[in-house]
Amino acid sequence: MLKVKLDQDKCVSGGQCVFAAPEVFDQRDEDGVAVLLREDVPAELVDGVREAADICPALAITLQEN
Amino acid sequence: MVDTASVVIVGAGHSGFQTAKSLRDSGFTGPVTVLNGDAEAPYQRPPLSKAYLTGKSGFDDLRFAAQEFYARMDITLRNGVRAETINPAGRTLGLSDGTILPYGHLVLATGTKPRELTVPGSDADGVVGLRSVADADDIAARLETSRNVVVIGAGFIGLEFVSVAVAKGHTPVVLEFAPRILGRAASEPVSEYFLSHYRQQGVDFRLGTAVERIETIDGKAVAVVDSKGTRHPADLVVVGIGVLPETSLAEQAGLTIDNGIFVDEFLGTSDPHISAVGDCCSYPSTTAGRVVRLESVQNATDHGRCVAAKIVGTPRPYMELPWFWSDQGTKKLQIAGLNFGSDQQVIRGDLGGGKFSVFMYNDGELVAVDSVDRPMDHMSARRLMAAKVPLSPQDAGDPDFDLKAFALKARTAAATGA
Numbered sequence: 001m002l003k004v005k006l007d008q009d010k011c012v013s014g015g016q017c018v019f020a021a022p023e024v025f026d027q028r029d030e031d032g033v034a035v036l037l038r039e040d041v042p043a044e045l046v047d048g049v050r051e052a053a054d055i056c057p058a059l060a061i062t063l064q065e066n
Numbered sequence: 067m068v069d070t071a072s073v074v075i076v077g078a079g080h081s082g083f084q085t086a087k088s089l090r091d092s093g094f095t096g097p098v099t100v101l102n103g104d105a106e107a108p109y110q111r112p113p114l115s116k117a118y119l120t121g122k123s124g125f126d127d128l129r130f131a132a133q134e135f136y137a138r139m140d141i142t143l144r145n146g147v148r149a150e151t152i153n154p155a156g157r158t159l160g161l162s163d164g165t166i167l168p169y170g171h172l173v174l175a176t177g178t179k180p181r182e183l184t185v186p187g188s189d190a191d192g193v194v195g196l197r198s199v200a201d202a203d204d205i206a207a208r209l210e211t212s213r214n215v216v217v218i219g220a221g222f223i224g225l226e227f228v229s230v231a232v233a234k235g236h237t238p239v240v241l242e243f244a245p246r247i248l249g250r251a252a253s254e255p256v257s258e259y260f261l262s263h264y265r266q267q268g269v270d271f272r273l274g275t276a277v278e279r280i281e282t283i284d285g286k287a288v289a290v291v292d293s294k295g296t297r298h299p300a301d302l303v304v305v306g307i308g309v310l311p312e313t314s315l316a317e318q319a320g321l322t323i324d325n326g327i328f329v330d331e332f333l334g335t336s337d338p339h340i341s342a343v344g345d346c347c348s349y350p351s352t353t354a355g356r357v358v359r360l361e362s363v364q365n366a367t368d369h370g371r372c373v374a375a376k377i378v379g380t381p382r383p384y385m386e387l388p389w390f391w392s393d394q395g396t397k398k399l400q401i402a403g404l405n406f407g408s409d410q411q412v413i414r415g416d417l418g419g420g421k422f423s424v425f426m427y428n429d430g431e432l433v434a435v436d437s438v439d440r441p442m443d444h445m446s447a448r449r450l451m452a453a454k455v456p457l458s459p460q461d462a463g464d465p466d467f468d469l470k471a472f473a474l475k476a477r478t479a480a481a482t483g484a
């Protein structure tokens with residue numbers, strides 16, 4: 001299963017990941033920093049998560065296939 | 067028609083890197099070569115005036131990708147090699163290593179170069195700009211020992227530097243030629259807020275004031291004399307007076323230039339085999355209804371994706387909604403849309419407390435929103451503007467109006483324009 005990792009120190013609160021995969025990413029209301037809702041990505045969410053990693057302006061999202 | 071035999075990308079900033087990556091992500095199988103004029107591996111610039119400058123992050127955090135990425139994606143990355151000439155008729159590039167490189171399609175992603183100060187003393191030791199990792203290393207080292215810091219230009223980068231300098235115990239003098247700070251891209255309330263925010267921290271702003279000359283001793287800067295005759299002692303002078311599009315290659319090739327390499331809505335230049343992306347190009351913006359040249363990560367990366375789509379044969383006009391962020395110390399400024407003049411401004415949130423948004427309307431239409439520590443306003447604004455869902459000024463300014471919920475309803479439509 002695809003595993004997703006988020007580096008909150010790199011996050012610039014752009015919210016791109018929330019647009020791409022709202023089931024997997026959310027944002028803190030106070031500073032906009034992204035939060036991960038789940039680490040394991042079920043098959044139906046893989047495309048959205050890949051897009052999130054691609055469009056993150058700070059490259060804060062990494063994917064790990066196992 | 068785009069010749070897809072091979073693609074050469076000149077420049078490995080955000081737009082060049084994204085173009086190469088998106089080509090492979092979209093299934094392009096021909097050769098992809100990226101000419102990176104810099105000696106370092108391709109890297110992100112925004113942290114240079116933020117976490118990298120404070121020392122919180124290092125070069126590895128700046129890199130777009132590890133070395134093995136380029137091999138895995140079959141992208142030929144040539145660090146330290148510049149394109150020096152284009153032969154558009156023969157479709158070849160002359161490179162700085164003396165070789166000739168043919169291309170099927172050429173993507174210019176050459177970015178910008180800092181506008182240089184021209185007053186006497188500008189080339190003194192201690193007068194520095196902030197564009198590259200070498201600049202940031204130099205400034206970080208100087209911040210440790212310098213006693214008097216002067217900043218020339220109160221734009222985003224100048225002020226981000228100010229926030230870092232203040233955190234390190236300095237109280238810089240800032241000279242700004244315009245009557246207000248951040249005047250080029252932010253609204254008046256945002257300018258006023260940051261002016262008082264930094265003044266409270268001891269920063270000495272001189273507005274409507276230019277630099278007259280830099281005094282030196284033995285080639286080292288010792289003071290800045292401003293246009294009002296005031297002398298500011300200075301052993302570190304950080305210059306942030308804007309950037310100019312890097313168009314020299316394009317000019318040499320005879321491409322149309324208009325405040326940058328001029329491209330159409332598909333990012334094509336006046337030569338059908340050459341496109342241009344990112345900071346270096348100007349293009350007709352559907353958002354603004356005019357030709358713009360933007361300097362932002364959003365613009366650079368969305369251009370990269372758009373040009374890749376064209377090269378693989380699925381062209382779509384570039385229509386993304388512009389957005390931008392800047393970290394001013396611990397405060398975050400975010401901008402959605404483009405403000406080329408507005409006739410109505412509505413404040414949402416707490417202006418005095420430094421958590422507010424400015425909704426800018428022109429002719430009744432929401433054109434831009436500046437947010438200071440209001441990330442959810444920013445997200446909502448982007449959703450609404452991308453989906454072209456109107457928001458009334460009354461609702462925008464009403465603290466009881468649930469903007470986030472309202473904008474979420476527009477989510478499906480907004481996702482495409484995000």
Ligand SMILES: Cc1cc2nc3c(=O)[nH]c(=O)nc-3n(C[C@H](O)[C@H](O)[C@H](O)COP(=O)(O)OP(=O)(O)OC[C@H]3O[C@@H](n4cnc5c(N)ncnc54)[C@H](O)[C@@H]3O)c2cc1C
Binds near residue numbers: 196364
């Ligand atoms: C300090 C700093 C802070 C910033 N902060 C933010 C921010 O917070 N948010 C934001 O949205 N944007 C920010 N920006 C702007 C953002 O970094 C730029 O918009 C972005 O880098 C543009 O990408 P680009 O690929 O178009 O150009 P660049 O990143 O400028 O890359 C162009 C590259 O092309 C190379 N090149 C040029 N000519 C040649 C040639 N002939 N041959 C080979 N290579 C060549 C250059 O060496 C350069 O590496 C910041 C910029 C700086 C400098």
